[in-house]
Amino acid sequence: MFTKPKRKIDRVFLHCSASSKPEHGDVDVIREWHHQRGWADIGYHYFIPFNGKLQVGRDIESIPAAQKGHNTGTIAICLHGLYMHNFTLNQYETLQILCKQINIAYEDKVTFH
16 A cells, blocks of 8 residues: 655654545545645545545655645645544554554654654
C-alpha cells in the first residue's frame, strides 16, 4: 500500500473528512470539494472510507494541502467521518496497516499527529 516518497518526511497528519454522510465517502468527492476551493488536487495523500478500502489521493511525491503552514515534510491521511465514534473497525485496521508500513519505511523516525 505505501511507497516511500523521495521527498523528506518527518510527520504524518491524520484528519477526518468532517462528514459522516455515506455519499461523502469517496476520495473523488473530497477531491471535488478541494477543487471548488481552488486547490490543484485533493489535499490528502490517502483517504479511508467506512469500508476500509484505502483510496489514493494526492501523489505521495507532492506536498499535501491539509494543515496550513505545516505541510512541508508531511504525509496526510484522512478518515471518512466527523466523530471518532463514526469510524469503523475496517477504517482502523487499514489505518493501522498503513501506519505500520510508514513506520517501517522510516524506521520509526516519523511523528504521527
